[in-house]
Amino acid sequence: MGGITLIALVITIIVLLILAGISIYMLSGNNSIIQKSTLAKQSTERVQVVEQAKIDVMSWINEKTIAGEDTTLNDNKVKEIITGKKYVKEVKTNSFIASNGEYEILYSELYSKNGTVNPPQEWRTASEVFETSGSTEGKMHVGDIINYPIYYDNVAGNVDPSTGYESEYPNDSYKGWKVLAKGGEGSNQYLVLISSGVPLNYYLFSDDGANSVNNLTTSFFDIQIDPSACTYSNFQRCGFKTSEDGEIINDIQDLYSLFENEYTAKYASGESASYTDNTLGQTFTNSSVEGKPKVRSMTKEDIEAVLGTTINSEYDISSNNLFAIPCKESNRFSSTWIASSFDSTGTAMLYIDSHKGIIGLAGDIGKGVRCVVSLASNIEYALANGSSASDTVKTWDIR
DSSP: OHHHHHHHHHHHHHHHHHHHHHHHHHHSSOOOOHHHHHHHHHHHHHHHHHHHHHHHHHHHHHHHTTTTOOOOOOHHHHHHHHOOOOTSSSOOOOOOEOSSSEEEEEEEHHHHHSSSOOOOOEEEEEHHBBBBSSSTTTOOOHHHHHHOOOOOOOSSSSEEETOOOOOOOOOTOOOOOOEEEESSSGGGOEEEOOOOOOOEEEOOOTTOHHHHHHHHHHHHGOOOOOTTSTTTTTTEEEEEEBSSSBOOOOOOOHHHHHHHHSSOBBOTTTTOOOOEEEETTTTEEEOOTOOOOOOOOOOOHHHHHHHTTTOOOOOOOOOTTTOOOSSSSTBBBBEEEEEEESTTTTSOOOEEESSSSSEEESEEEEEEEEEEBBBBBBEEEOOTTTTTOOOSSOOEEOO
């Protein structure tokens, strides 16, 4: 009896050690909670170092101007101004202006194209900076680029599940994220982003349109990634990466973890993911989304809100570079799903065809997915270095 008790005790200790090891890995391993927290903290600190350097240089310019003295700047003068500041331990020139031993200040971050010092960034909320229509200088508009730190390589817009043949890769310039819309009211206003390119490819099975609409709008993180085989109602190809220079993700939980960041809005307690397909006359609801990032596929309503008109299966969208993505192949566009039913039967979804039109598709095929992301309402935006307030398409940093 004592022997049995001892064995049970040993087994219990082994199990506890294994669980402890798993917990430690979750806290400190690659893509861990601690690692994510550290990277986010470093990103914020680095921005603060750059901004403080700009403030110090601009203050020096103002002091010299008031005193009627020479305000000419060069690398050596900047070096002199910021050397000895508490955030600077090492100062260099050319490749970067200053470093505190951990956060480099790149030349392009401190200097504008004409060689003058970039002014400190002006950070504003979505309600303060976004303009739904118009062309006010310095305002943010639909189609502007947002430096949202989720990275991907483009995948094929078309994958034939029977042969595995891939085609319709977007041009390399179509990466990153663009402004799609603004949501919310008052202090709760937030930005909605759309992937510039095609980070995912989804396999629609014949006559499964309504189910796929539900998957791509309200149950995005319930879709599995299956790169080894073409399984219907799954993502066939995934281009999302662990970091800008990281590895491709091929597991839906890893993808979920990527979007579980400080910038992305999450479903609140008691909130459901919901999408009404007006063509189908049906509302899809998922009440099991508490705490999940607000990510989905592009829908018909997203396009109509930007265009200000109703689209149908014959609508030519080729002139709109927010929705029609040029392929590396000449005179072609990357095929991308529109997560909305083609007709009232629910057998097919709309998609942007490679030959410029929007049509329905009922066959077994894989097409690209444009991801739509809602950002948190407390996020602030500022013009990125190298982007001017007068640019037609501006680039924005976020914090």
